[in-house]
Amino acid sequence: GAGVxxxxxxxxxxxxxxxxxxxxxxxxxxxxxxxxQSLGQGLEFLIYFQGNSAxxxxxxxxxxxxxxxxxxxxxxxxxxxxxQEDSAVYLCASxxxxxxxxxxxxxxxxxxxx
Amino acid sequence: xxxxxxxxxSLSVQEGRISILNCDYTNSMFDYFLWYKKYPAExxxxxxxxxxxxxxxxxxxxxxxxxxxxxxLSLHIVxxxxxxxxxxxxxxRAGGTSYGKLTFGQGTILTVHP
Numbered sequence: 654g655a656g657v658x659x660x661x662x663x664x665x666x667x668x669x670x671x672x673x674x675x676x677x678x679x680x681x682x683x684x685x686x687x688x689x690q691s692l693g694q695g696l697e698f699l700i701y702f703q704g705n706s707a708x709x710x711x712x713x714x715x716x717x718x719x720x721x722x723x724x725x726x727x728x729x730x731x732x733x734x735x736x737q738e739d740s741a742v743y744l745c746a747s748x749x750x751x752x753x754x755x756x757x758x759x760x761x762x763x764x765x766x767x
Numbered sequence: 768x769x770x771x772x773x774x775x776x777s778l779s780v781q782e783g784r785i786s787i788l789n790c791d792y793t794n795s796m797f798d799y800f801l802w803y804k805k806y807p808a809e810x811x812x813x814x815x816x817x818x819x820x821x822x823x824x825x826x827x828x829x830x831x832x833x834x835x836x837x838x839x840l841s842l843h844i845v846x847x848x849x850x851x852x853x854x855x856x857x858x859x860r861a862g863g864t865s866y867g868k869l870t871f872g873q874g875t876i877l878t879v880h881p
Contacts, residue, residue, distance in 0.1 A: 686869075688869075688871075694873065695771075695773075695871040695872050696856065696871040698868045701867030708864070709865065709867045709868055712868070744811070752860065752866045752867055753860060754801070754816060754860070755801075756813065756869070757813065758810030758811045760809055760810045761810055
């Protein structure tokens, strides 16, 4: 596609349920990133993929968070046993080259845990 | 610890005048700096970047200045237009094993009045 596509755009889930967020990067982009933005905060790094491997997953806040990327393309961020503090906008970005220089962001998934 | 800080939560400017957005950082390992613009319900859009080996980069109405000794960068928009009204984030990247990670400031809301 022309840009980074994320689905769903909005997700409301009950506390304790698992959720999966999907990211389709720009075709040909080898690097993919997940960030989240909580209310009133800046963007917080979660994880970075180069191809299918994740050289840096230092931003994942707990072991309830995991992410994978398959075929060097689509990525899924999974949050298990969601908590209310997980409520945020989850943003995915991709870039052509190694590293986030001139990364292009998707529109985000707004996750609300009730 | 807030390694990238945007101390002005908001800025209001008259159309046609200069907008100056400021950003301070603490990590001397940062080697690349970027500015993003974000409209509501959209992902951030890359604006302009600068390498730590430069002190100025210009692209049309946008100029970024970097003062390494002061650990300070600024984005100048001249002339400002109402369509520039958005949230502006500065971001920084460290080299080495953290090259895939951007650290963002909290953002500055710019309002350009006609």
